[in-house]
Amino acid sequence: MVNDTTKLVVEYAAKCKERFPKEYLIGIEMGVAYGETTRALAKEWTGQGIIAACDTFEGHPEYLAPEGSPEQICMRQHYDEKGKDTLSLEWQQQEADESGLTNIIFKKGLISELDLPYAAYHFAFLDMDIVASMQDGWSYISNKLKPASFLLFHDCFQGSRLENLINWFNTNVRNDPRFKIIQEDEHTGLIVMERI
Numbered sequence: 689m690v691n692d693t694t695k696l697v698v699e700y701a702a703k704c705k706e707r708f709p710k711e712y713l714i715g716i717e718m719g720v721a722y723g724e725t726t727r728a729l730a731k732e733w734t735g736q737g738i739i740a741a742c743d744t745f746e747g748h749p750e751y752l753a754p755e756g757s758p759e760q761i762c763m764r765q766h767y768d769e770k771g772k773d774t775l776s777l778e779w780q781q782q783e784a785d786e787s788g789l790t791n792i793i794f795k796k797g798l799i800s801e802l803d804l805p806y807a808a809y810h811f812a813f814l815d816m817d818i819v820a821s822m823q824d825g826w827s828y829i830s831n832k833l834k835p836a837s838f839l840l841f842h843d844c845f846q847g848s849r850l851e852n853l854i855n856w857f858n859t860n861v862r863n864d865p866r867f868k869i870i871q872e873d874e875h876t877g878l879i880v881m882e883r884i
């Protein structure tokens with residue numbers, strides 16, 4: 689069962705199909721963890737687009753977060769509950785194969801080293817908890833989004849437990865003139881932007 693955050697992310701992916709009816713869609717999720725959102729996005733875009741799924745697939749790179757910060761330890765609770773086996777690229781590929789999802793391209797490694805062949809994207813979801821990671825993701829994607837595309841951020845909403853992310857977003861992203869904010873959802877913690 690998918691959670692409310694995934695549902696809202698997928699709603700915007702669905703809107704992309706209406707906005708770009710004649711184009712093969714290119715989307716990216718930065719920060720995949722157990723892959724529920726990735727698979728829901730790929731299912732939504734079956735036959736109509738591809739999702740680049742980017743993560744270490746080995747667990748949260750805690751060393752990128754400030755020592756003692758909430759974002760350094762925020763994934764530990766999930767690892768305690770669910771273990772780390774199903775984070776692996778092998779498991780995620782197998783799960784995608786068994787679900788008949790052929791439109792996911794998995795990219796393993798740090799976002800700072802991301803290497804993908806796409807020049808322009810219709811959709812991006814940044815969900816990496818750590819400021820340095822989000823900044824790397826933002827640097828990668830902000831110039832590659834097509835007009836009318838959607839860019840979603842998690843945990844940057846006012847009230848997020850990850851205060852450093854709120855400050856980073858407000859300082860570096862919120863007022864970027866290339867984008868406008870179209871939704872800030874308190875319940876899921878998602879901020880949705882549209883490329884102007």
Ligand SMILES: C[S@@+](CC[C@H](N)C(=O)[O-])C[C@H]1O[C@@H](n2cnc3c(N)ncnc32)[C@H](O)[C@@H]1O
Binds near residue numbers: 722726745
């Ligand atoms: C909150 S989880 C992602 C949850 C996922 N989007 C979902 O909807 O279920 C954060 C993920 O970001 C990944 N991550 C954080 N910093 C990263 C970086 N610099 N490069 C690659 N992956 C990173 C972690 O490995 C972790 O799996």
